[in-house]
Amino acid sequence: MTVNVEASLTQHDAVVTGLRDFLDALASAAPDERSSQRLLHDLAQWTEDLRQDAVEESHRHYGRSPTLATAGQATTPWYVVDEAAPPERLAGRASFSNFFLGGRGAAHGGTIPLLFDELFGWLANSEGMPPSRTAYLTTNYRSVVRVGRPMTFTAWTDRVEGRKRFLRAELRDGDTVCAESEALFVTLRAGQP
Numbered sequence: 001m002t003v004n005v006e007a008s009l010t011q012h013d014a015v016v017t018g019l020r021d022f023l024d025a026l027a028s029a030a031p032d033e034r035s036s037q038r039l040l041h042d043l044a045q046w047t048e049d050l051r052q053d054a055v056e057e058s059h060r061h062y063g064r065s066p067t068l069a070t071a072g073q074a075t076t077p078w079y080v081v082d083e084a085a086p087p088e089r090l091a092g093r094a095s096f097s098n099f100f101l102g103g104r105g106a107a108h109g110g111t112i113p114l115l116f117d118e119l120f121g122w123l124a125n126s127e128g129m130p131p132s133r134t135a136y137l138t139t140n141y142r143s144v145v146r147v148g149r150p151m152t153f154t155a156w157t158d159r160v161e162g163r164k165r166f167l168r169a170e171l172r173d174g175d176t177v178c179a180e181s182e183a184l185f186v187t188l189r190a191g192q193p
């Protein structure tokens with residue numbers, strides 16, 4: 001089995017990359033009874049081990065990697081930022097693997113706003129900015145997002161009105177706009193979770 005691990009990754013980053021590859025392999029396969037049993041056994045053992053290592057939020061590694069695409073979230077569609085000018089604009093590449101399949105070769109509709117929320121999160125919470133949260137996020141599905149296709153995205157700040165930051169994004173397959181999104185992020189007040 002080849003696991004797509006880059007030399008520069010920490011052990012934890014490598015685990016998350018391995019998990020992403022695992023989920024994709026699982027979603028792409030039809031394991032027989034014996035393989036499923038073996039998998040269940042191994043998973044149960046690891047689940048038990050990891051439960052013993054549970055720590056509170058601020059001490060966790062998962063989803064907090066500064067070096068990995070998607071900040072180390074294995075269940076966010078893969079993306080990488082090629083042009084970063086936060087809080088104004090981000091552009092980059094994305095791809096929806098088989099794990100994100102809805103049906104008939106198309107990515108599950110819920111996974112597309114997940115990608116947009118992630119991109120907006122980076123734009124609205126870039127270094128030096130006060131933390132903000134999504135108040136709303138709308139997605140227009142213009143054309144099917146095919147799993148396995150190399151996609152590109154652009155996300156940008158449309159306007160800022162006090163605590164309100166209006167953001168927009170596009171996801172493209174070549175010249176075709178597959179999805180567009182518009183969101184409002186609101187800066188948190190002191191004491192808001």
Ligand SMILES: CCCCC/C=C\C/C=C\C/C=C\C/C=C\CCCC(=O)SCCNC(=O)CCNC(=O)[C@H](O)C(C)(C)COP(=O)(O)OP(=O)(O)OC[C@H]1O[C@@H](n2cnc3c(N)ncnc32)[C@H](O)[C@@H]1OP(=O)(O)O
Nearest residue numbers: 117118121122125126131132133134135136164186188189
């Ligand atoms: C996650 C961020 C935490 C901080 C992270 C910090 C650093 C991290 C660094 C990098 C992170 C990188 C990536 C992160 C990846 C993803 C992040 C995704 C972010 C999320 O995925 S986060 C989860 C989903 N999100 C929620 O869980 C929000 C639940 N919700 C609330 O927490 C409140 O609802 C809140 C705070 C939104 C507002 O509440 P509030 O009481 O502070 O403010 P208020 O209601 O007064 O609204 C003020 C003005 O916004 C207008 N307004 C409000 N809501 C509106 C709506 N829906 N439509 C139209 N207008 C709206 C009002 O009309 C008013 O407008 P006006 O001033 O003009 O009257």
